[in-house]
Amino acid sequence: MLIAFASAKGSPGVTTTVNALGAIWPFDVVVADFDPAGGDLALRHRDVHGEPLDPERGLLSLAAAARRGVAEAHMAEHLQTADGGLDLLAGVVRPEQLTGIGAVWPAMATMLKTLPVDVLVDCGRIVPGTPLLPVMNAADAVVFVVRPGIEYYAHLRERLRWLAEPLQIGKAGSIPVGIVLVADSGDTASARDLDRLLQHDGHQVTVLGRIADDPKAAGALAGRWNRRIDRSLLVRSARELSETVRRLAQNHARIPSRS
Template identity: 45%
Template sequence: MTTLALVSAKGSPGTTMAALALAVQWPRPVAVVDVDPAGGDVLYRVRDEAGGPLDPDRGLLSIGAALRRGAGETTLADHLQETAFGFPVLCGVPSPEQLAGIGGAWVHLPQVLTDHPGDVLVDAGRITTSSPVMGLVSQADVVCAVVRPDLEGSAHLRTLLRSLQAPLRVGQAGAPQLCVLAVTAYKDTAAVPDLQRLLDHEGLPARVVGALARDDKGARLLSSARVGSVARSVLARSAIEPVERLAATPTRQPGPTGLAGRS
């Protein structure tokens, strides 16, 4: 199965909203996993099957506690919560201070995601090479940088992609696929080709897979602020094209590091 890690460089391009929008259109069983070290948003944005709030005690903290008791004693499914959108989620930590509760469990999380029978969309939030989630991101099949394609966003994207090349072993066998997803106006047809030309000019080996529309109404539908049909929103409809490309990306193969590939 496929593990896709969504990351950002700086600002608020919307990795959580991107993960949720992609999950709405994902063609296979999928779970959204919130590991944002700055504090996760899934807990506050998503409703459970009955339309109520999610359980804050079930998620990254509970899986961390289970893994501390012993690797292999828990599965991702044990800590997922079903949602009103038809896919399960793993709630992240409400605040960065609670990251200490995860401890050494970070090293076991990649295998837990690998063992999950469905695809996994990981919301890793803003990331640096010293981030505690870097090890998890480096073992994903696909790493997708979410960016607002303005001047500032493009500059931070270039810096991020350069910094990721070494920890992701870009260009080596077994490295994750590196992609970019733009978040821009619905009718902005220039963002994707412009970003790809920029990356090609800079010699950055990343593929721009499409764009998500900035859609306040759709964003509210993917939160507790409004009830309605998410799939018909501009946001969700804009996710169809990038989902087709991301879901079809081949899973990584074993490389010289000896890491297992995905089936």
């Protein structure tokens, strides 16, 4: 299954959410960094020997392979295993590196979707004209990460309106869209309030739940703190969220492809 994660504004925590979910995902998983503004995941992690990850091995090498028509069987050549066991497809360092990818986005999305593992894709901030629309169209679910606040909600609503046609949101067999809130552990009202707002506007999307706003655990996950985080609010909330996210995608994955 292919699950695309995105934001509608700024940096609400998409990368941390994808990183946390990938670290505890209950099935075999690959985390792919497709952020058009430049990826962070490869910069946050080291390999099993403590060395930096290779930025040329990942999205860039996969795009080159897709242009040559290389099959998904060779996907392992483009993945790197971070210390801790997470399999990563490293993103670009600079936005201009995306220039030559263009026409092969659909082929790369198909390659990822047909892998025998779950794939979590960090799509970064999505705006009209994004090159990642083929990835989102191939996904079994699209999940927006948002923080509480009227400015975040306003941008989210605009993105949902824009995506309604390309993703056929609300139509039979359409790609399901979920929302994850990055919120304090004591915030029990924001998810409910956002759900009411979106339903009032007629958006047929699902508020999936909350990922804890836990900066210290997020730092530890990225290797900046040496502390155990198994019982942190971030990891505990990710475990709860993973079941809901996978269920959303799984329901769509069972539906035959649209003609």
